[in-house]
Every structure is written in structure tokens, then in C-alpha cells.
Amino acid sequence: MNEQIEQIDKEYVLHTYSRNYVNFKKGINATLFDENDKDYIDFTSGIAVCSVGHGNKRVADKIYEQILNITHISNLYAIEPQAKLAKKLKELCGYDIRTFFANSGAEANEGAIKIARKYGETKFENKRYKVITLEHSFHGRTITTVKATGQSSMHTPNFAPYPDGFSYHNKIDDIYNAIDNETVAVMIELVQGEGGVQPFDKKEIQELAKFLKENDILLIIDEVQTGVYRTGEFLAANLYEIEPDIVTLAKGLGGGVPIGAIMTTLKDIFSPGDHGSTFGGNYLVTTAALEVLDILEEVKDSGALAETIIYFNKKLNEIYENHREIFTDNVGLGLMRGLRVKDADTLALVIKTAFEHGVLVLKAGKNTLRLLPALTISKEEMNEGFKRLENALDKIKQD
Numbered sequence: 001m002n003e004q005i006e007q008i009d010k011e012y013v014l015h016t017y018s019r020n021y022v023n024f025k026k027g028i029n030a031t032l033f034d035e036n037d038k039d040y041i042d043f044t045s046g047i048a049v050c051s052v053g054h055g056n057k058r059v060a061d062k063i064y065e066q067i068l069n070i071t072h073i074s075n076l077y078a079i080e081p082q083a084k085l086a087k088k089l090k091e092l093c094g095y096d097i098r099t100f101f102a103n104s105g106a107e108a109n110e111g112a113i114k115i116a117r118k119y120g121e122t123k124f125e126n127k128r129y130k131v132i133t134l135e136h137s138f139h140g141r142t143i144t145t146v147k148a149t150g151q152s153s154m155h156t157p158n159f160a161p162y163p164d165g166f167s168y169h170n171k172i173d174d175i176y177n178a179i180d181n182e183t184v185a186v187m188i189e190l191v192q193g194e195g196g197v198q199p200f201d202k203k204e205i206q207e208l209a210k211f212l213k214e215n216d217i218l219l220i221i222d223e224v225q226t227g228v229y230r231t232g233e234f235l236a237a238n239l240y241e242i243e244p245d246i247v248t249l250a251k252g253l254g255g256g257v258p259i260g261a262i263m264t265t266l267k268d269i270f271s272p273g274d275h276g277s278t279f280g281g282n283y284l285v286t287t288a289a290l291e292v293l294d295i296l297e298e299v300k301d302s303g304a305l306a307e308t309i310i311y312f313n314k315k316l317n318e319i320y321e322n323h324r325e326i327f328t329d330n331v332g333l334g335l336m337r338g339l340r341v342k343d344a345d346t347l348a349l350v351i352k353t354a355f356e357h358g359v360l361v362l363k364a365g366k367n368t369l370r371l372l373p374a375l376t377i378s379k380e381e382m383n384e385g386f387k388r389l390e391n392a393l394d395k396i397k398q399d
């Protein structure tokens, strides 16, 4: 890699990530090329963001056409693609919702919590403000969403004090006992992403949803990672056949442009002035998202997505079965997949060796190898990527 870029990065960018120093120059669907034209099969899609692949021409053309006219005008004026995107989201999820557009997952969750807090303030005699979350969850990096995240290692004293009203619990069953008369909402992922690609049981979730509805407690589903067809349906909530009060989206929605969304059935919860965002839902990002959704709707309706999911999981399962000396479990839903690795050191070695063999994979939790390919990944790319992964694992076995 161009040494100079590494030096500049280290000198001028805050060190919040332990970066890989590779300089990607070009991407075509699920294939990336570095500055030496070496190609990599991308099983990460920028952490579930590049849902329609890299260098998507349809999205690029729409963005170009839009920004030649207007990129941004602020939310003080109506924004045509934003209005259309909100309508589209309602149609695709099938719930009776309105949407607020934010710029990231954390920001969407932050807004969801504001909705819950206002609901808790205005709807009951006593203020309800407590939000229950789960262990191994991930909800973002702002002070509030980091506190909502159920990983104590993230609640470091460095950033204290945190906002009150958050508690996290080991499993779905524990939520019932944690509820008191100040509880306003339960916020969960249906497949915990960062926590280790852990899907919850459908029945258990349906029972929880029913209980919460009966008790007037909001159900917030964080679909920042699971949303936008990642699990095979538009929302994981559609797959689980539940009707949440609030759903948040981000990662895959814009195909790479920063966009977040808070969708809620509490259609009149906010009044002008309650919430806002300068950039949220501007022409650039909502135009991109509209095209991303058009593409993905076609991919889904043509049956291509279901075929890709089946093929990807078949190939992944072969790898899993061939390398039980490394892998202990095969987990996930749709194109959100994980293989549990026997220990964290081996996982680090797998990711590094895979990279050297030209395939990009991710880590989740302590010991999960995570795969989040573009939803448009081709059969050739899957074949090539799994061949390279197999070679990497063989190499590890030999050493």
C-alpha cells in the first residue's frame, strides 16, 4: 500500500479504528480492486451498507442527475424524493407509519428513544421513561445509544455520566421481570448483528410483542443492520410477523450514502420543533435510497434474492462442515451470516488469512466470523469468494 497514505492517515485522523492499510480504488458489485489492481471478493459490503454492490450504475446515475440540480435545501422546504421515499417505506413494510429521516443508525435510534420518551411523558399519569434492551445488543455510539447498548465494556467511565433509564438483560424472558410502571419501551434487534449474528426465536418474539402491546409498552425494533431485505424480507419484523411501534433503519438503505430512518405508527407523536436534522433526508440521500429500493424490490420480486440466499448458505455450510476443527456453529438469517470460531485468536487469524487470499470478511462479538455480502452478489462472486475462503482455511489447517 502507498506508504504515504498510511502516514497521512496516522498523522491526521483520530485513531478510533485499528485499520487495515489497503487502498481500494474501484468496486464492481461484490468485487473490490486495490491500487495494484489486486481483486478482493467483498463479503462485508461495508458492514451491510452497500446493499446493491459497489459502483452501482443505476444509483450513481440517479445521484449525478439529482446533484446537478439540487443536493440540499434543508427541511424548511418540502423535498420531493424524501416524501416519495417515506411513502415507499410505508408500502414496503406494510405498517401504517410515518418516517423521520436521520443520517445514521445511532441517530435513528436516538430519535426512536426521543419518541418513546415523549410517549411516556404525554400518555400516562406518571412519567414513563425506562427503556429495556438486551445483552450483546448494539445500538450506536452516541452517549445515549452507547448506554442503550447492552455491552458493559462500552459503558466506560471515560464518557460518564450517561443518561438514566436504560437497563439491559440477558435474554428475552428476563424482559418481563424487568418491566415496572416507569418502563416505556423495549428496544431490540431481531438478529443481533455486532453482538454475534444471533437471531431470536420467532415465537418468543411474537409473545413478547403481544405482551407489550397489551401493556401499552412500546416495541422498538432496531433494524439498522437487519433492515432493507438483509434477512430476505424487507424488514426482519416482516419475517417475524410482528407489528412494532417503531422501527429504525440505516445501513443498507442508501447503498452507501449516509441515511437513517425512524419509522413509527405513532404518526402524530412529534410536533414541529420536537426533532430535526439539518442534513436528514436531503435530495442526495433520498434520491439514492429510492433507487436502491427500486433495485432491491426487483431483486426480491424476481426471486433472485431467495436464490442468492439459498446458494450463499449452501456454500457457507460446505465451508462450515469442512472446517469443524475451527468452527463450532453456523448462525444467522438470510444474508446476515455468522460462523462461530473456537476462539478469538483463531478468528483473527481467519480474517487476516482470508484477506491475504483476496476475500473480505468481518468479525462480530468475541468469536463470530460474520458475512454480510451485497444482496446483488453474483454466483461467480460467491463461488470465487468461497473458493478463496476455503484456501485460506486450508492454509491455516496446514500451518
Ligand SMILES: *Cc1c(COP(=O)(O)O)cnc(C)c1O
Pocket (backbone or CB within 6 Å): 103, 104, 105, 106, 107, 109, 138, 139, 140, 141, 189, 193, 194, 222, 223, 224, 225, 226, 250, 251
Ligand atoms: C451499525 C448499527 C448501529 C449504529 O449505526 P451507525 O450508522 O454506525 O450509527 C445501530 N444499531 C445496529 C443494530 C447496528 O448494526
